[in-house]
Amino acid sequence: MSATTPRARARARTMEDIVRIGRDHLAVHGAAALSLRAVARDLGVVSSAVYRYVRSRDELLTLLVIDGYTELADAVDAALAPDSADSEAPARRLRALGVAMRDWALAEPARYGLLFGTPVPGYHAPAERTVAPGTRVIGALLRILGNAYRAGLLGEPDPLPPVSPALAADLARIGAEFDLALPDWALVRGLSVWSGLIGAVSAEVFDMYGADTFTDRAEVFDRQLDNLCALAGLGDAPNG
Structure with missing residues (x-):
């Protein structure tokens, strides 16, 4: 699917929101306490919806590591x-x-x-x-x-x-x-x-x-x- 489609753009925005919220939680709670359920709550979706974008806490940590290094x-x-x-x-x-x-x-x-x-x-x-x-x-x-x-x-x-x-x-x-x-x-x-x-x-x-x-x-x-x-x-x- 082209990265220019509305669905792809919506997914990219959601991923950006997840990383942004993850950053906030990292600053407040620390890396060891990161929770996808808490991220979902701040994103305003049910926890199962987040798993369509990020499979696990470790996947969220990886996104934050890449984001930080970059x-x-x-x-x-x-x-x-x-x-x-x-x-x-x-x-x-x-x-x-x-x-x-x-x-x-x-x-x-x-x-x-x-x-x-x-x-x-x-x-x-x-x-x-x-x-x-x-x-x-x-x-x-x-x-x-x-x-x-x-x-x-x-x-x-x-x-x-x-x-x-x-x-x-x-x-x-x-x-x-x-x-x-x-x-x-x-x-x-x-x-x-x-x-x-x-x-x-x-x-x-x-x-x-x-x-x-x-x-x-x-x-x-x-x-x-x-x-x-x-x-x-x-x-x-x-x-x-």
Whole structure:
């Protein structure tokens, strides 16, 4: 059936409403307490009607995961879009990516928690549906490093860190997945930057610092970005 038919458009609107209500319930009740019956009630239909669109709570969680990853990645893409060349000012681009991720996470803490927080008991995200949207942001980060490396702007460690054959094979697979020609040391740095960025954002979203520890958390995050740029091999200049 064509996506332009009235029935298809009505179904698309209903799916959008289900995801929107699911977001609201996620923010209020948390992922583990999501209920299709409650979604049906707020949608104004009997519970059996919702099952024609969403088969189970896990299916609703998957829709919310995809929705969250997609919106986060769109926010990052928008933050990077003003720069026409990825190879120019890579540290500035890496910082823009980090700030966009932090801003989205602080605005959407429940959805960020679904993506990067404690796993929902009994739920396993289907890789065939969630990997593509879920790797868009780390893909953008690795492309920043890849373009910096090709432009000669990525500092090389001396000596080079040891990499086992097993890890080298994993890194080759990751490089192929993102269509990157990065040496092993640069990919390892990229993974370290990614995990450090998630840690920095999560510490703030989940209030791991404590309420009275820092006066200006944005400045704390700015200094963390300095360190992540240096870790990536981009030096410690904020706009390098």
